[in-house]
Amino acid sequence: MKRVLVYSHDTFGLGNIRRMLEIARHLVDNEPDLSVLIITGSPMLHAFRIPPRIDYVKLPCLSRNAAGGYGARYLDMDLQSTVRLRANLIRSTIADFAPDLILVDKKPFGVEEELAGALEALPADMTRPKLVLLLRDILDSPEATMRVWRKNRYFEAIDEHYDDVLVVGNAEVFDLRAEYAFPPCTADKVRFCGYIARKPGRRSRASVRAELAVTPAQPLVLVTAGGGEDGDAMISAYVEGLASLPPPARPRSHIVFGPEMAADRRDAICRLADTLDCVTRQDFSDDMMSLMDAADVVVSMGGYNTVCELLTLHKRAVVVPRVRPVQEQCIRAERMAELGLMRIVHPDRLTPQGLLQAVGLETAALRGNGENPISIRLDGLEQVGRAIFGLIGTKRRDVAPRRPQAVPSSSRSIPTWTNFAPTVAQSASW
Template sequence: MQKITNIELRKTMPPPRIDYRIAVYSHDTFGLGNIRRMLAICQYLLDNNPHFSILLITGSPVIHRLPLPTERFDYVKLPCLSRTEAEKYQVKSLGTTFDMTMRLRAQMIKTTLMGFHPDIVIVDKKPCGVAKELMPALEASSEAIPRAQWVLLLRDILDAPGKTRQVWRKHRYFDVIDRHYAQILVVGSQKIFDLGEEYGFPPRIKSIMKYCGYIHKSPTVIPQKNLATNGTRTVLVTPGGGQDGFRMIRAYLQGLEIHPDKGWKSLIITGPEMDGWAREEIAHLASRVNAAVTVQSFTADMQGTMSQADVIVSMGGYNSLCEIVSLGKPAVIVPRKAPVQEQWIRAQRFAHQGWVHCLDPETLTPSQLMEAIDNQLNRTLLPPPLQGTKEWQGLVRVSQAIRLLLADPGFMACHA
C-alpha cells in the first residue's frame, strides 16, 4: 500500500469552513501605529480561529509594504488622508477636495460592509470614523447588515484627559456608542491608565468596557543583516512612521559627532513617512559622523530588528513601546508631546514602572541623549519578563472577547 505523507494529505483536504466574517476599520491618517496594531490583532484572530475571515478597510499609505496575513484575509484601500493637527485632516494624494474625498471614503465603507455582511465590525479608535465617515454605514447597519455587532477598539491612552473629554463631548461619541456598539475593548491596563475614569466615561459606557491588556508579541528569528555586529554593541534608532522623527534622529547624530569615542554601531530607520528633505539631511549628518552608522527608511520586521539591538532609542508610540517591553530591551524614549499628548503620558507611565527611560523632547540635547544611552547600555537590572501576565495578554483577550460576542458554542463549552 502506498504511504500518504502529511503534506499530500493536507493537499487533499478541503479548505477550512468559514463561519464568521469580521470587518476591521483602521483609518490611519498618521504614522504606522494604528495599522500595525490592527494587523497584529487580525493575524492573531486568524491564527487562533480557523472559522474567521477578515476584511480590513484602511487608509494606510503603506499597507502594501507591511506583512499581511496570507489566508482568509484581504483589504480594501481607502484614499489617503494626512493629519495636520489634532482632529484636523487633509487629502494626502488625490487632487480632490476634502469633502469629495470624504464622501468617496464613506460610500466605499458603506458599500463594502453591505456587500461583505460581517458578523463583527471592529472599529479602531474613532466611534464615528474620521470626519464621521462611518455614520452612513452605522445608520444603515440595522437594516442592511442586521447581524453585525460593532466593537470599538481603543488603545491604552488617547490624549490628555481634558482634551479627550472635550472631543468626545463635541462629537457625541457616547450617544453613538449607546446606539450602535455592543462592546468596547481597550488594549491597555487599567492599572497603568484607567481610561474610563480618566476620560469621564459614564457608567452605561463603562459597563460594556473590557480591559484586555497590552499587546505582547513574540519576535521573529530572522537575522537582520544590518545588525550583524560581530560582538559590537548596537543602538537602534527608530521614530516609527517617521513623519515627525527628524528632531530625535538629528539629536542622536549630533551627539555622536560631539562624542566621537562611542564604540557602538548605529542603525537608524527613519520611517517611510519622513519627508525627503529630512532624509537627505539625516544622510548628510550621518556622513559626518566618525562611527559605524547605517541609515535606512523602512523595515517590514521592526520587532525582529529590535530583538537584535542592545539599546533602542524610540519615540513613544503604542506599538514601539509594547515591542520594546515585550523584548525586555533597555530603551531611551523621546515621546511626541504635540499635537496630542498620548505618547508623553504613556512614556511617563512606562518609565514609572521601570520599563523604559523617558526624556522630555522639549529640553532634549545631544549630550543628554548620549548619556542616557550610555546608562542604558551599562544597565544591569532589567524588569522581569511580562509575558503571560494579565496586563500583557491583549491579543489573547481580544480574541476571547470576539468569540464570546459571537457565542461560539465550542468556545462557550470549554470556558463554562
Template sequence: MLAQKIFKRPTAIRKIERRFTSASLVPNALVNDSIQFAPQPGLSEVCTAEAINGAATTTAETISHHAGTQAPHILLYSHDAYGLGNIRRTLLLAQTLRNQYPLASILLITGSPVIHAFQLPERVDYIKLPCVDRVAADSYEPLFLSDHSAEIKPMRQDLIKRSIIGFKPDLMIVDKKPGGIDNELVHSLEALVHQPQRPRLVLGVRDILDEPERTRHSLRQSDAFGLIERYYDEVWVYGAKEVFDHLRAYDYPANIAAKTHYCGYLRRPVAMPAKANRTPRVLVTTGGGADGYAVVAAYLAGLMQLPRSVEVRTKVIFGPNMPVEQRDALLAQYGHIADVKFRNFKPDLTKEYAKADVVVSMAGYNTVCELLSSGKRAVLVPREWPVQEQLIRARRMAEMGLFDLVEQSQLTPDHLMNTVMCALRKTAAAQLPVDLDGLPHILQRLDALLQGSV
C-alpha cells in the first residue's frame, strides 16, 4: 500500500522539478512504468521516454540511440547502505563525466541520507530512495521507516525501475553489486535488455570487497556472476592488481574476468600544502563517523597524556553519522583541550588534508584514495566489522610502507599516540608506487563503450 501511495506525487519528482531549471531534462509526467522526461527548449538533445509495454527482445549488441553523441544520457546507481564511501565515489564519477561530456544528461539514483550535504556537479540531478542500513554483511533494514520494512524493497524497486525506463540512459554505471542492494535492480535490468535500444551497462567495484572466502560465498549466493554475464558489458575495478588481486581473490570465472578491467585508484584533487617550520598539525577523521567514537576517544586521551613540552595542533571531524550522545560525551570530556578544534562534518576535506602533517583515519576506499593523492603520512585504524575490507586494505598499505597501521586490538591511547608521534617524525614519500590514474582510464573505457567499439 505504501509503495502505491508514493507514486501519487513522488518526492523524487518534486525534487527534480525544483532542481532541473538549468538542466537538460525536466520531468513531464509519470506514465505507466516510467517517469517521463520532456525536452527543455534551447538545450541539447534529450529523451522523451515512452513507457515499456512489452518491448521486443533485442541482442546485446543493440545500444541506445544517444550512444556515440556528445550528449549521452548517463545514469549512476549508488549503493548506499553504510557510511559515505559509495556516494562520494559516485559523485566523483559524476563530476568526471560532466567534465568530459559537458552536454550530457546525468542522473544519480541514491539512498544516501546525506546526499543533500554534498555539492552536486553542475547540471547533475538525483532521485532519492528511502534509506536502508546494512545490519550485517548482506542484510539490510530501513534506516528510518522501520514500521514499513516490508514495503521498502518494493517501493525502492518501483521507483528505480520507473526512473531508469523513463530516463532512457545510454550508459548505466552500477556501484558495487550487480543486482543492487538486496537485488533490487534485477527487474530494471531485465526491462532494459528487452528495450529496442539497450544501454551499455557497467559494474564498478572497489579494490577490496571483504575477506575472500566470505566474499566468494556472497557472490555465489547472490548469483552475482550470473547477473554480470546476463546484463553487463564490462566490470571496472577501482584498484590495481599489484595492490590487491581482485579477480584471483574472489575467483572470477574466465568469462567474467574477460570483461573486467583494472582501472587504478581514483586520484582526488589536492590543495597547496601548508607552510613548513610550524607547529605540527594532526587531522582526525573517521568518515561518516557512525563507528568512529573509539578512534577519536583514543586519540584525545593519548593527547592528554603528552608532556606539556610537546606541541601538536589537532582538528577532529566527527562525521555526520556519529551518534549525538557520543559526540557530546567527547566534547564534554575533551572540549577544553588547547589547540584542538572540533567540527561535526565537512563534505570536502581537500584543504584539511593540505593543512595536516599526519592524518589519523579509518581505511575506507575514498579516504585511502585521498591520502594517496595528497601524499600525506597517515595512521590507519581500520573498521573490522561487519566486513573486513578496511582491515585488508590497511594491512596491504602498511606492507607496502605507505601508511602506519593500528588495528582495533591494538587501539589504546598510548599506542595510538606513539604511532602518531613516530609518523610526525617521518618524511612523506615523494612518489607512491600506486596507480592513481583510475579516472583517465575510466574515460577511455567510457569513450569506447559509447562509440560502440567494444
C-alpha cells in the first residue's frame, strides 16, 4: 500500500482544504493501492465528505488578519508556541506515517516555516519520500510574491528539497515562471497541469430548482461568498440592490453565506433579505456544484475553487474578487474577464446598483441552455494524478500540458470593471 501525505495551508477561508481534498479524492479513486493522510488546521474539514482511504490529522487553527499576519485562532497561546506545537505534530506524523510522497500546498516551508524542521529531518537515502509542491495558478502580485519568496528562501527550498512543482493553472493565462522571475533551477521543475474541473453535484438541476420553488423559465441568481469570512460586503450590496428595485424587477435569488461569516454580519443581511419574497438563503453547503448548476447566473468572489466550479459548469458569473491582503483573486478575475469567461466588479467600486447592473447584463446574455460558450483547459486533476503516480511508481508519468481551446478574439471586448447603475427598464427585463 502506497502512502501520500498532504500538507494543506489553512489560515484563511475554505479554498486550500477544498482543493487538496479534491486532489486526495482523485488519487484514491484512481489507485486502489493508495492511502492519503491530510495534515491541516482547517476548522471545516470535518464538514466535508471524507471517502475511504483518506484520513486527517487536525492541527491547532491559525488565523490571518487583513494585513497578512498570523495568530492562534482559538487557543490561548502566542503565535510562536502555536507554530512550535504544529511543527512537532507535523514532524511526528511524517515519521510515523512514513509516506512515499509528501504533497505540500502553496508554501515550500509551510506556514511560518513550520515544515522546515520536518524537511531537514527527512533521510538522505533511498527511503526519503518524494516531495512535490502544489501551487495554484496565481499567488499574489509579482512584486509581493517575489519579495516574499526571496525573503523566505523558497527558491532555495525547492532546489534543495522538492522533486516537482505542479501548478494547477494554464501558462497561457498566467505563467508564474515569467511573472515571478523564477530562476532556471526552479523553473525547470515546474509543470503546468491545467485548472481543476469539478465533479458534478449530487443533485440534478431540476431537483434543486424544485426545492427552491423556482420555475423552469425563471432565471435564478446564486450568491455565494465561499468561506464567507470577508464576503459580507458583496452579499450586503446584492441584497440592498434587490431591495432598491420594484418587486417585479427583482431576480429570484439564493444566498449561501459561508460558515466563517461573522454572525452579526450575517444577521444584519438576513434582516433585510427576509423582507424580500424573491430571496432564499442558507449558511453552508457541501454540494455547491448542485447549487451552481441550478443557477443561471452566479455572483461570487474570485477564489480558485469557485472559479474552477464556474468554468466546469460554463456558468455566467459576476465576480467581486478579494483584493486584500493579496491580489491573487483580482489578478485571476482580470485575466478571466479578458478571455470572456466572467464579468468582474472591483470591491473598491462596489455599489448595490453597479452589482445589480452587472447581474442584469449577464442575465440578459442568457441564450439557449444559458452556458458561457467560451471554455478553457480543465484537466488539472488528471495531470496532477499522473505526476504523483509517476513519482511513487504506480502509473505511467505524463504531465505534458495540452494546448487550451482557442478563445475567440471577440470575447476580449467584455468590460473588466463594472460600476454603473441599472435603469428600471433594464432591470425589469430580468
